Amino acid sequence: MMKLGVVFHSASGTTRQLAQAVAAGAAEVAGVDVVMAEIVGADIVQGRFRNSALLQQLSRVDAIVFGSPTYMGCVSAQFKAFADATGELWAEQAWANKLAAGFTIGANLSGDQLSTLQYLQVFSGQHGMLWAGLDIAGNGSAKSGDATRQNRLGAQSGLIAHSADGTVHKTDLITAQYLGQRVARLARFSASYGKLCNYASISSTYPVWCAFNRGGL
Numbered sequence: 774m775m776k777l778g779v780v781f782h783s784a785s786g787t788t789r790q791l792a793q794a795v796a797a798g799a800a801e802v803a804g805v806d807v808v809m810a811e812i813v814g815a816d817i818v819q820g821r822f823r824n825s826a827l828l829q830q831l832s833r834v835d836a837i838v839f840g841s842p843t844y845m846g847c848v849s850a851q852f853k854a855f856a857d858a859t860g861e862l863w864a865e866q867a868w869a870n871k872l873a874a875g876f877t878i879g880a881n882l883s884g885d886q887l888s889t890l891q892y893l894q895v896f897s898g899q900h901g902m903l904w905a906g907l908d909i910a911g912n913g914s915a916k917s918g919d920a921t922r923q924n925r926l927g928a929q930s931g932l933i934a935h936s937a938d939g940t941v942h943k944t945d946l947i948t949a950q951y952l953g954q955r956v957a958r959l960a961r962f963s964a965s966y967g968k969l970c971n972y973a974s975i976s977s978t979y980p981v982w983c984a985f986n987r988g989g990l
């Protein structure tokens with residue numbers, strides 16, 4: 774059984790709704806178990822994230838989707854406290870070759886959410902993780918040609934969402950669900966065809982990778 778973790782912080786609930794949608798999408802993929810890990814303020818003592826059980830849980834998953842609201846153009850302080858607490862895991866590269874992806878939400882349409890996604894991508898890179906973005910062209914699903922117009926804000930390095938009033942847009946939830954499903958499928962693919970350990974092994978699995986991208990797997 775593959776395991777996919779969804780790690781997120783949410784103060785007023787919108788990021789949590791996206792996290793739940795990511796989890797629901799991942800859970801649709803057969804053979805994938807979802808581990809929800811919420812970063813809460815009580816786990817931060819004198820500025821330091823202290824929930825070692827949550828960190829241990831993540832060492833056992835095959836893929837992690839990170840979520841944070843955009844605060845002042847980056848992740849929230851609570852998410853950053855969690856990230857800083859992974860320093861020892863970084864030193865051991867304990868999360869190397871796990872898949873990673875991310876999502877964020879802001880109150881403004883262009884409220885610097887991309888900067889948050891880019892931080893999540895750099896954070897995953899520091900851990901030697903393999904980043905998966907969205908394979909949906911902006912404002913519409915090229916894959917299915919459906920009418921839901923997924924990825925309405927057009928970011929492809931991950932999901933960017935927007936809520937002006939605390940209500941999460943239906944399309945953002947559908948896109949979050951798709952992101953969870955995609956990462957879960959990639960994790961299962963990676964397990965079936967051997968670990969994507971380095972660039973060389975990615976090259977050697979390239980034909981299979983293409984088949985996956987065409988929806989063949």
Ligand SMILES: Cc1cc2nc3c(=O)[nH]c(=O)nc-3n(C[C@H](O)[C@H](O)[C@H](O)COP(=O)(O)O)c2cc1C
Binds near residue numbers: 787842881884885936
């Ligand atoms: C301290 C603070 C800073 C924020 N900074 C930004 C920002 O830079 N860009 C933006 O679009 N929204 C910003 N927001 C709005 C939040 O990102 C938005 O309300 C989000 O939906 C909150 O997520 P949550 O419901 O999961 O807590 C900020 C909110 C707070 C409280």
